[in-house]
Amino acid sequence: MPKIDLLIMDIDDAFLYHRTVAAANRIFLNTIAGFFGARIREKRLLTTADAFMKSLKVIFYNIHEFRFSKRGFRRFAILSGYAVLLHLLNAARELFNLLGGKMSNKAIIMAWAAAVKKARINEKEYSTDKEVIRKSLYDETKEVFDRIRRANRKMDIAAISENFSLSTRKDPIIRLLDIGFMKSNTLICDKKGDITDYKISIASRDDKKRVAQAIIMKTKAKNIGIIIDDYDDLGLLGIDGLKLVVYAPKIERFIDKKRYCAIRVDV
Secondary structure, three states: OOOOOEEEEOOEOOOEOOHHHHHHHHHHHHHHHHOOOOOOOOOOOOOHHHHHHHHHHHHHHHHHHOOOOHHHHHHHHHHHHHHHHHHHHHHHHHHHHHOOOOOOOHHHHHHHHHHHHHHOOEHHHHOOOHHHHHHHOOHHHHHHHHHHHHHOOOOEEEEEEEEEEEOOOOOHHHHHOOOOEEEEEEEEEOOOOEEEEEEOOOOOHHHHHHHHHHHHHHHOOOOEEEEEOOHHHHHHHHOOOEEEEEEOHHHHHHOOOOOOEEEEOOO
16 A cells, blocks of 8 residues: 555545435435325435336335326426436447547536426435435445555545535535545525526546646645546546556556556445
C-alpha cells in the first residue's frame, strides 16, 4: 500500500448502488403504490428489478383499492416516458464505450434532471436516509478504503460524483466516509421542498479530471490515489502523481498495473 497525500473517489456504483437510480426506482414505485392507497417504506436502496417486482406485487394485492388520480397519472406518465429514454440512453452508452468510444453520462444526467423538475418531486421523496446509505455500502470497497485510510492518516479525502445532491440537505455520505471535499450535481428546491431546478457540474470524464486537478492544486498533493468504477472516471487515470488505483472489473482493461499500485474490487 503506497503512501499518498490525497485520495479522490467516485461514490455511486463504487461504494454502493447508484443513489440516483435508487431514488428514481423508489419514486416510481411509490407513484404506482399511490393509486392503490399504499406506501412503500424501504430500508435499503432499491434496484430497478426490485422496484419492478414490488410494483407488480402492489398491483396484484391491492387491485380492488385502485383510485384514479390526475396528479398521480401525470407523474406516472412523465416518469414512465423518461424511464424508457434513460434505459435506451444507458444501453447505447454501455455499448459505445464497450466498443472503445467515449460517450459520457451527460445525456442521461440531463434527462433525469428534467424528469424530476417536470414531475415536481419533493425533497422528502428524493432524499435517502443516512442509515440506509450506511447499510448499503459495499463491504469490499469499504474494507479497501479503510485500509488506505489507516495507512495514510493525514491524507486529504475528496469525492467527485455524478449523483444529484439536494440544495437543502448535506449529503450523508460526507460524514459516513469523512470526506473533506465533495463535488456533485445539485437539485435545487424551493421553500416547500419541491425540486424546481438543477445545476449540472459533473457530467463527463473531462469534468471529473478538471475538478480533480483543481483539488490537487489546492491541496498541493504529490502522491495521489483514486477509487473508480466507470468510463467517466477514466480521465482521472491521466493525472500526475498517481500512485494507487482502486478499480471495478468493468474498466480493468484500462488499468496500467505497471504504472501504479492497482487493487481490484469486485462490486
